[in-house]
Amino acid sequence: MLRTVLAGLKARPSRLLLSAVAVTLGVAFVAGSFVLTDAVGAGLREAVAYQTRGVDASIEAKRGTDLDDTTLEKIRQVPGVAAAEGRATVSAPVLGPDGRPRDAAASALSTDEKLRPYDLADGRFPTAAGEIAMERNSAEGFALGSPVTVLDETGVPHPLKLVGTFSRPADAGLGGSTLAVTQETLRRLSPKATFGEIVVRASPGVGKVQLVADLKKTPGVSVVTGKEAAARLLRETAPNTAGLAKFFTAFAVLAMVVAAMVITNSFTILVAQRSRELALLRCVGAGKRQIFGSVLAEAAVVGAVASVAGLFGGLGVAAALQAVAGQETVYLPLTTRTVLAALAIGILVTALAASIPAWYATRVAPIEALRTPTEAKRAGRLRTVVASILLAAGVGSGVLALQSTVDDGAALAMVAMVALLGATLAAGPLIAGPVVRALGSLVPGQPADLAALNADRNPKRTAASAAALTIGLAVVTLATTVAAGVEAGRSRGLDELLAADFTVTSTVSSRPLPATLADTLAAVPGVTATATRHSFSGDLGEYGTYQLTAVSGDLLRPTVLSGRLDRLGPGQIAISKDLAEQTGLAVGDTVRSLRVVAVYDGVDAPGVDLGFALVDLAEQGKLAMNGESHDGSVLVKVADPDRARPALEQALSGTPIAKLSGLDELKEEAAAPLRETLNLMWALTALAVLIAFAGIANTLSLSVLERTRESALLRALGLTRGGLGAALTTESVFVAVLGAACGLFVGIASAWLITEVASGGGEAIVFAPPWGRLGVLVTAALVAAPLAAWVPARRSGRVPVTAGLTAD
Numbered sequence: 001m002l003r004t005v006l007a008g009l010k011a012r013p014s015r016l017l018l019s020a021v022a023v024t025l026g027v028a029f030v031a032g033s034f035v036l037t038d039a040v041g042a043g044l045r046e047a048v049a050y051q052t053r054g055v056d057a058s059i060e061a062k063r064g065t066d067l068d069d070t071t072l073e074k075i076r077q078v079p080g081v082a083a084a085e086g087r088a089t090v091s092a093p094v095l096g097p098d099g100r101p102r103d104a105a106a107s108a109l110s111t112d113e114k115l116r117p118y119d120l121a122d123g124r125f126p127t128a129a130g131e132i133a134m135e136r137n138s139a140e141g142f143a144l145g146s147p148v149t150v151l152d153e154t155g156v157p158h159p160l161k162l163v164g165t166f167s168r169p170a171d172a173g174l175g176g177s178t179l180a181v182t183q184e185t186l187r188r189l190s191p192k193a194t195f196g197e198i199v200v201r202a203s204p205g206v207g208k209v210q211l212v213a214d215l216k217k218t219p220g221v222s223v224v225t226g227k228e229a230a231a232r233l234l235r236e237t238a239p240n241t242a243g244l245a246k247f248f249t250a251f252a253v254l255a256m257v258v259a260a261m262v263i264t265n266s267f268t269i270l271v272a273q274r275s276r277e278l279a280l281l282r283c284v285g286a287g288k289r290q291i292f293g294s295v296l297a298e299a300a301v302v303g304a305v306a307s308v309a310g311l312f313g314g315l316g317v318a319a320a321l322q323a324v325a326g327q328e329t330v331y332l333p334l335t336t337r338t339v340l341a342a343l344a345i346g347i348l349v350t351a352l353a354a355s356i357p358a359w360y361a362t363r364v365a366p367i368e369a370l371r372t373p374t375e376a377k378r379a380g381r382l383r384t385v386v387a388s389i390l391l392a393a394g395v396g397s398g399v400l401a402l403q404s405t406v407d408d409g410a411a412l413a414m415v416a417m418v419a420l421l422g423a424t425l426a427a428g429p430l431i432a433g434p435v436v437r438a439l440g441s442l443v444p445g446q447p448a449d450l451a452a453l454n455a456d457r458n459p460k461r462t463a464a465s466a467a468a469l470t471i472g473l474a475v476v477t478l479a480t481t482v483a484a485g486v487e488a489g490r491s492r493g494l495d496e497l498l499a500a501d502f503t504v505t506s507t508v509s510s511r512p513l514p515a516t517l518a519d520t521l522a523a524v525p526g527v528t529a530t531a532t533r534h535s536f537s538g539d540l541g542e543y544g545t546y547q548l549t550a551v552s553g554d555l556l557r558p559t560v561l562s563g564r565l566d567r568l569g570p571g572q573i574a575i576s577k578d579l580a581e582q583t584g585l586a587v588g589d590t591v592r593s594l595r596v597v598a599v600y601d602g603v604d605a606p607g608v609d610l611g612f613a614l615v616d617l618a619e620q621g622k623l624a625m626n627g628e629s630h631d632g633s634v635l636v637k638v639a640d641p642d643r644a645r646p647a648l649e650q651a652l653s654g655t656p657i658a659k660l661s662g663l664d665e666l667k668e669e670a671a672a673p674l675r676e677t678l679n680l681m682w683a684l685t686a687l688a689v690l691i692a693f694a695g696i697a698n699t700l701s702l703s704v705l706e707r708t709r710e711s712a713l714l715r716a717l718g719l720t721r722g723g724l725g726a727a728l729t730t731e732s733v734f735v736a737v738l739g740a741a742c743g744l745f746v747g748i749a750s751a752w753l754i755t756e757v758a759s760g761g762g763e764a765i766v767f768a769p770p771w772g773r774l775g776v777l778v779t780a781a782l783v784a785a786p787l788a789a790w791v792p793a794r795r796s797g798r799v800p801v802t803a804g805l806t807a808d
Helices: 002-011 013-052 069-076 182-190 208-215 225-275 275-283 288-324 334-364 381-403 408-428 428-442 445-458 459-495 515-521 577-583 617-624 641-654 664-705 708-716 721-759 771-788 790-798 801-805
Strands: 057-061 083-087 089-091 106-109 119-123 131-135 145-152 155-167 179-183 197-204 221-225 500-506 525-538 545-551 560-563 572-576 596-600 613-618 631-638 657-661
Touching: 002 334, 013 225, 013 288, 013 334, 013 664, 057 208, 057 225, 069 083, 069 197, 083 106, 083 119, 106 182, 131 145, 131 801, 155 182, 155 771, 182 197, 197 208, 208 221, 208 445, 225 288, 225 459, 275 288, 288 334, 381 408, 381 428, 381 721, 408 428, 408 459, 408 721, 428 445, 428 459, 428 721, 445 459, 445 721, 459 664, 459 721, 459 771, 500 641, 515 631, 515 641, 525 617, 545 617, 577 596, 613 617, 631 641, 641 657, 664 721, 664 771, 664 790, 708 721, 721 771, 721 790, 771 790
Parallel strands: 106 179, 131 155, 545 613, 572 596
Antiparallel strands: 057 197, 057 221, 083 197, 089 106, 119 155, 131 179, 145 155, 500 631, 500 657, 525 545, 525 631, 560 596, 572 613
């Protein structure tokens, strides 16, 4: 049997090629996900290494103490200390070339070069007060030698000369500055800034353990070695990468599921085409186990070869995705885990996918398989029953999800989605025939008639070819529709919540906007109303401390669930639905001598935090903890936003910390992260769809070999090569239409269910399918279908008529 397997592999390399391609793509995705996960860790370790390079000891303040210049001088006097530098980071917004403030932070430049956590890119580092170096990525729009305006903690502008740019690894969540200044300049920006850390470099020949022991004698400090500090920083930051790892793993599983379906379909066709060969082997003495083992052996060989290719393809996938994400340094760590996992998964998935066709091969009696092949059996009643049960389970779970709490509803929604997908896949052979016949009747011409007849001849095969595409498009349709719903929900939330056209916020977190700013903007021509909003921690007496919002005017209008909220006045409070549920308060009750006048929906909009309750601005002083406001903004309503904006910017020119944002900018700011995630999803799902089209191409290629005599007979009766190729191309399009329609149905239905469940929990999400994007997706699938059929179509026309008529 080993010789038979080797001979079969040698005789049928083309038939196994596209199956190997499907495995290669699937393994490439798996390996790429592992490499990407390890790349995040590698980038994080490099960032930590930069942050702690040259550091032999790290010093932090104990609770209740600060690290200041006095402490730094004491550290420098400890024997064995070659250099000690204090690291302090302060908020320092930069005015861009357009005059608008950009969020940034500044840190003091270490005078000791070996303790600097970045490398010089251009120019030089600052050496005197009034000079600045910027991180290369944030220096766009500035030229070396040009002035850069930096705002201090009070909002006062400081013109500094840009003398250089520096680079470092992506901080991977470590945080850090984009500006490097001298210690003197830092004191100008924040006179009361203290050090967050003091780093120490040991003198040559001084042991690190002894150095740490000597440094611990300094009162009020906690000291660890540089290696321990790096390990601690890595532990604190590493959990942030866990979600990304799960994200990549989920898509790797998707790719392998799609690849497994393609492999199963391919080997089912191969076994059917080899039925006579396998029956003959049974007749000459081969047992069922030997037949089963021979099919699995072929699959294992295909899986092994394809897995090796997929492993290296995974490196390319990881590199490409990092490049698309704009990462300057591409990390390609290849660990033993990645190698073993990719090979094991590729071989096991291939073997398991081929086990079902291999088992079917042993079920056919030898004498029956030696007879003339008959038409494929149609889908039976069992499939109808299974599809009906799954559909009923999906609908039932969906109904329960809509009637349950958000947490339970989310779990039931997942069950409903899986059941719906299963029902669609199970019903595929039942609907494949009617669908392709309908498509054949809609498309005129002989190629369409032949394509419909060929696809309808074996509906199980047609449905299996479309199933992989169904899964891929269902996932991307679901993700796209949900993301569009969240984006539309946030946009609608802003429109409903704000009766203003602009918001003005402070770019310095520790510096509130001037109290008179609302009056200043109200005097601008074209402004019809202004309102001040403050977010603060408020004491609600026996009910506890909550985040509250104080507002003046009526430009903030949350959705009222009970009561009335036209305009809050002194002595009144409006509470959120969450606060009402937690405390039992209702309209008409009193809290801290304030009467509850309304209960509102607590859904926030981007840039506008409603908090747990709304009060009049005059009540803030009575309720605020420590009498301090955490953040604030000014809402501005104008008659004509386009004409009023220049005047508003002119009025804000005397307040550099003020940032003016229109509603469209707030919406774009909220949508940007969603679009980035969606683009990554599209890139990852594209590989799964590519595997699906490899399956369609594989099915058509094997179908061409299976129908060699039939194609030759059609040629002999007058059908041209072009007509034969057109029939195959049309068949590919019919399969793609079937898969795309099923995928859209499952994806949109699942997205509607998720939208309804999430909106019941107060999430800003609406059901708004992005038909334009989905149209592009379907169009791309239909364009890819002829490409998948190109090679099989060329092959079908190359076989000479006489040779085809004599083929077995």
